[in-house]
Amino acid sequence: MSFDPDAQPYFDKQKDRRVCFITGGNSGLGFYTVLHLYLHGYIVYIAGRNRQRVEVAMKKLRSEALIRRANQNAHELENRHLGELKFVELDLCKLKSVEHGVVQFKRQEKRLDLLILNAGIMAVPYGKTKDGFEVQLQTNYISHFLIADRLVELMQDPDVVKDPRIIYLSSVGHWFTPFPFKLSWQYNYWPNIVFTWFRYGMAKTAGIQMIRSLCKRHSNILCVAVHPGFVMNTNLFSHFTRLPIIGLFFWVMFQIFGWLFGVSNEEGSYSTLRCGLGADLTAAKDNGKYFATFGVQEKPSWTARNIDYACESWAWTVQELRKRGHEIEN
Template sequence: MAKNFYNPNSAPYYDPKTDRRVVFITGGNSGIGWFTILHLYLHGYVVYIAGRTESKVLTAIDEIKQEAEKRTTAAGDEALKRPLGELSYLHIDLLDLSSVDEAAKQFASKEKKLHVLINNAGLMGVPYELTKDKYEVQYQVNYVSHFLLSLKLLPQLQAVVDEGKVQPRVVTLASVGHNFAFKHFAPSDTINKNPNVIYTWVRYGQAKTANIQFASEFAKKYPDILSVSVHPGIILGTELYNYWKKLPVIGWIFKGSSWFLDKSIGVSNEEGATASLKLAMDPSVTAAEDNGKYYSTGGVEDTASKIARDPEFAKLTWDWNLEQLNERGFHLKG
């Protein structure tokens, strides 16, 4: 790992039989989520991996366990003595808010406490589309579904607060792409404009801006729970770019430019995961000192755009989405 990246090996190790630390993460069968789960598993965390396709997540679980075995064997006797964590699958479809609600219920039936929630899954740069819940697709997958999930899992997060041993954490994946939102867009604005090749990125920026606003507003409302947002880095080896890579003509251009960016400023999936891992595992990051902050590649504290860090815009985004979800029957207090 490059020395300017957080080293997850420096984090504490736990024995799930004596110190059960529970994580809920969306996505994770590939990309940075895969490596985030790998390191959590190596550190003894009990990880619930929420994804849409069971077969993909179960395959990822097998692969993560195999990789963990290789790494502990290679690291020697001390590593072999450390207990590994647990990995389990939960179904969630971020395109369907009723599925998000059900995933929270399923988790609550299995665990009374949640130590770390990682809002990891995302969608990027796709054509304009409304979901069955009547949200623009990138806005729902990246933001609304995670907003709903986080509030539905509040009882399990609060149980950790009440226990008083550690602070629970909510880590929300944002992106430097939030800067594509070049002005404040009302949460109700789906930005259905042409050309798509431009405005798909504006819509992405709107969603990722909302992620940053969510983290800061959540921190204000629940100060005993660490809530942060993070840009993991420019990562070209991820499924997020699949739509653009498959397009005729543009796909070839995109692949060529991606290769150049990857070689010049890109980071690997594992390097990208280090930011999430720092915020999930590092004891030096606390709610008292760091709540609501925005971080970048490697876990370095950073400054989001003026729009994303505007407290009035953050409150407006929170209040409007809370109202919309309650109108849809999700009964949130927030």
């Protein structure tokens, strides 16, 4: 392991206020991302669709933070201040809910230092949201596109926000579609157990393309994509492990793979934390990059990093959102 979150900068909210907005911060590796940001003094807004679940998670986060601080010495406690945890109601499967959640956040904050587009689903059966998008595409990409568009204005004033950053949580699974594609492709074919991975890969590739486009439009903001590593003990695989008969096979396979190659939820958060807290990263030299396990820089697929395909995906997304009444400036 080459990354130590405790070695990253700490902030005092009374002297140097730092605000983070994160989707899916109440479970999995998102939980540990929030935990460390909270320990580092960030005011963290956790966007989720279920208030009760997020509030339970926030209670656990505060408890875990106190346990960890109990192991710190007097000098560390004096210089390391806890931040705050807040809830934003937001359902990624409903664009109106996304808009509403963003408005609620803007009523409370006039700045945003760190935007983490973390939430996602993986390898689920084909289905469409009420907005008419394939469910993985909207959850993993389109709703995050809309969030970034709506919140980027809070990251623009250099006198208020000194080091703005946007992090998109992608996946090694984006390699499932390493070839050029159109976001209108549905991959709604039998067997779902195969084509669900194409849909997942397409959504995660589109997220990396979004980062490539954002860093061109907002060169003052550090925009990066990350792959957390093989985090096997999350609920992302629940669909496969619950399948009749073969579900047990997948469960055993995932357990073995996780034992050989996997990382824990907390270790999985390190790539995000590296990009969110690392003082050595700057927009001038690191914009548009892709970081893998423990924050090690890697190259995504050719399709993901190709700026022409990124522009095509951007244009398609803007057009589709406008059709549904969600105006995008550019």
